[in-house]
Amino acid sequence: MAPKGLKWKVVLSDESRRSYVPSARLGDFFKTIYGKTAWEQPEGPQGLLPRKTVWMVKSGCQCPYRYGGVTIKPQEFPDWMTELLRTYMPYCGKSEEEWPDSCNVNLYEDGSHAVGWHTDDEALFQSLHQDVAIVSLSLGQPRKFDLRKNWPEEGERLQERLHLGNGALATMEGMLQKHYMHRIARDDESLGPRINLTWRWIKKHADVKENKDHQVLDTLDAEGSCIFTRTRGAVTEKGLWHRYVHVWVLNLPDSAVLMQLRAPEKKRFGGMWNCTSGFVMSGMPSLEACKHHLDTESGLRYEDHMYEFVFSCKNTSVANGEEIKQLIDVYVVSLKRPPELHKIYYDIKEATELKYVGIGELEQAYQNQDPNFVLVSTPEYARRLFHFLHKKIRIYIEMLPKIDSDEERHNKKGQQLLDRIGDVNKLRRAQDLGVVVEPCKRIDAYSESVWHRAVHVWVFDVESCRLLLLLRSPKKRHFGGRWNCSTGHIKMGDPALPTALKSVKDDVGLGNVTENDFEYLFQTLVEMDTGGDAFLKQVVDVYLLSVPNEETCPVIPDLTSLSLAKGEVDQVMYLELDRLQEVYTTSPPPHDFVVFPGDDYQTRFFFNLRQRHKKYLEKVAEPPEPPMF
Numbered sequence: 051m052a053p054k055g056l057k058w059k060v061v062l063s064d065e066s067r068r069s070y071v072p073s074a075r076l077g078d079f080f081k082t083i084y085g086k087t088a089w090e091q092p093e094g095p096q097g098l099l100p101r102k103t104v105w106m107v108k109s110g111c112q113c114p115y116r117y118g119g120v121t122i123k124p125q126e127f128p129d130w131m132t133e134l135l136r137t138y139m140p141y142c143g144k145s146e147e148e149w150p151d152s153c154n155v156n157l158y159e160d161g162s163h164a165v166g167w168h169t170d171d172e173a174l175f176q177s178l179h180q181d182v183a184i185v186s187l188s189l190g191q192p193r194k195f196d197l198r199k200n201w202p203e204e205g206e207r208l209q210e211r212l213h214l215g216n217g218a219l220a221t222m223e224g225m226l227q228k229h230y231m232h233r234i235a236r237d238d239e240s241l242g243p244r245i246n247l248t249w250r251w252i253k254k255h256a257d258v259k260e261n262k263d264h265q266v267l268d269t270l271d272a273e274g275s276c277i278f279t280r281t282r283g284a285v286t287e288k289g290l291w292h293r294y295v296h297v298w299v300l301n302l303p304d305s306a307v308l309m310q311l312r313a314p315e316k317k318r319f320g321g322m323w324n325c326t327s328g329f330v331m332s333g334m335p336s337l338e339a340c341k342h343h344l345d346t347e348s349g350l351r352y353e354d355h356m357y358e359f360v361f362s363c364k365n366t367s368v369a370n371g372e373e374i375k376q377l378i379d380v381y382v383v384s385l386k387r388p389p390e391l392h393k394i395y396y397d398i399k400e401a402t403e404l405k406y407v408g409i410g411e412l413e414q415a416y417q418n419q420d421p422n423f424v425l426v427s428t429p430e431y432a433r434r435l436f437h438f439l440h441k442k443i444r445i446y447i448e449m450l451p452k453i454d455s456d457e458e459r460h461n462k463k464g465q466q467l468l469d470r471i472g473d474v475n476k477l478r479r480a481q482d483l484g485v486v487v488e489p490c491k492r493i494d495a496y497s498e499s500v501w502h503r504a505v506h507v508w509v510f511d512v513e514s515c516r517l518l519l520l521l522r523s524p525k526k527r528h529f530g531g532r533w534n535c536s537t538g539h540i541k542m543g544d545p546a547l548p549t550a551l552k553s554v555k556d557d558v559g560l561g562n563v564t565e566n567d568f569e570y571l572f573q574t575l576v577e578m579d580t581g582g583d584a585f586l587k588q589v590v591d592v593y594l595l596s597v598p599n600e601e602t603c604p605v606i607p608d609l610t611s612l613s614l615a616k617g618e619v620d621q622v623m624y625l626e627l628d629r630l631q632e633v634y635t636t637s638p639p640p641h642d643f644v645v646f647p648g649d650d651y652q653t654r655f656f657f658n659l660r661q662r663h664k665k666y667l668e669k670v671a672e673p674p675e676p677p678m679f
């Protein structure tokens with residue numbers, strides 16, 4: 051109450067005992083929000099979120115909130131939100147026009163409910179690029195709110211703790227989301243429920259679309275020259291030739307491309323996976339169209355030089371009974387550090403999901419004419435696109451420092467001891483013959499081309515005659531970014547079979563199988579140039595793990611049920627034996643597969659497996675044996 055200019059000395063200031071609103075009213079707020087909210091408990095990559103939540107937006111906004119691998123659909127601000135805003139915004143100096151347009155509401159039912167370290171840095175809020183404000187209101191059970199610096203300077207305090215009590219109003223301002231993380235930690239004491247509201251201002255909404263049918267496009271003659279301009283509505287209705295762009299955002303480390311699931315209600319190709327694509331407006335260079343579509347659909351902006359023009363092709367297709375005639379300019383944007391999915395914006399009216407689809411998976415979609423994907427039927431499209439994508443990935447992998455990803459992580463594996471083998475000509479099975487000379491370190495085995503031992507394990511779907519293939523992480527020293535079976539080094543003195551078992555378990559998490567399920571196929575010598583200075587020289591015991599088998603693996607493992615070793619295996623697929631044999635017999639072999647040289651693989655392997663498949667079918671077809679008395 052001090053008049054301006056007069057300085058009072060404050061002897062006691064206890065904000066913690068102050069509430070902006072009488073506590074009975076706080077109780078009413080709590081009850082209303084608790085009871086009137088359709089709470090959700092979404093499931094993320096690590097299971098159910100340890101709290102209930104809703105994402106609320108002002109009427110007219112459709113933006114979903116995506117974070118930590120979950121997407122929360124928006125609910126419109128309910129009536130009680132207006133009352134809360136009217137009550138609290140004056141404390142933040144915000145008039146009604148300036149009220150926030152969205153709010154994340156969390157319900158922590160007890161002390162086991164929490165939110166882990168995170169920042170509110172999703173593209174919607176643009177909080178990594180500019181000062182933003184987030185206003186937080188806490189109701190109910192007081193909880194501890196922690197803040198932690200991302201890049202603490204030496205000697206600086208790392209963490210701050212606030213106690214957010216019933217009715218506490220807090221703000222996060224400036225560039226806090228860039229420099230700090232925050233959390234509500236679990237609290238094992240038995241605690242009552244707490245509701246927290248964080249009000250935010252959405253900075254990057256969906257592009258407000260004008261009536262698309264009125265956009266003007268150039269129509270083309272057979273040579274691709276512009277003949278006249280027509281509205282988009284007329285072009286699509288009459289099936290006139292027009293210009294179109296496809297933009298493939300290439301995630302180099304994962305060998306994958308960004309795709310979106312088109313909203314089911316879209317007139318053309320609704321409910322199908324597609325790259326970013328769109329019309330080229332009259333007079334617009336196609337590069338501008340690419341930039342426009344990528345920005346408005348996904349909020350991704352890149353400099354011109356990031357867009358590589360790959361090729362143009364003519365394509366005709368039919369969607370929804372209408373003929374579409376397009377001259378498509380295809381562009382690729384290759385990213386060494388692609389954005390995390392949950393940070394990419396999308397408009398749910400246009401797309402309902404985003405994902406990075408492995409190039410292998412996309413190629414398979416083309417081969418199988420997968421109806422879940424929008425595919426360009428002109429054969430040269432797939433041929434030229436995949437040729438280009440593979441080339442980009444190859445160049446990227448060649449540029450990576452050649453370090454074994456494991457070495458990078460613990461620097462231990464390189465020190466592992468392997469058996470060094472002397473005269474490989476004397477050898478049938480390394481452990482039988484006295485050809486093991488002396489141990490050598492794994493790292494030296496690589497750099498000095500020392501013969502050592504390894505296993506290959508092929509998981510064989512004997513029913514459909516397919517093999518499980520693993521896409522090796524691009525960072526692997528040998529064969530990075532290429533499809534192969536499961537492989538492992540045999541450590542000094544170890545027998546091969548347990549190594550085989552361990553390899554598949556580590557690589558793809560096949561849990562129940564035992565050593566008895568493995569079949570020894572043959573031993574082969576692998577001498578290959580894997581891209582480094584030295585040759586890889588291995589004496590390999592090749593094993594087969596056939597599925598299904600009655601005891602430990604009664605069903606063929608579903609790809610999604612496998613758990614892939616991080617940093618080792620990026621993807622898995624089943625490939626028909628015939629197709630793998632084609633890969634093995636193509637010359638030169640396709641660079642995205644590891645193809646082991648030598649007769650053992652070329653002949654024995656495929657022959658062996660085909661026999662097993664045949665036998666299996668015969669066995670299944672046999673009538674059951676009559677009971678014996």
Ligand SMILES: O=C(O)CCC(=O)C(=O)O
Pocket residue numbers: 154156165170186195214232233234246248
């Ligand atoms: O419950 C809180 O106080 C924090 C909530 C939060 O960080 C969020 O919703 O992003």
Ligand SMILES: [Fe+2]
Pocket residue numbers: 168169170232
């Ligand atoms: Fe947060």
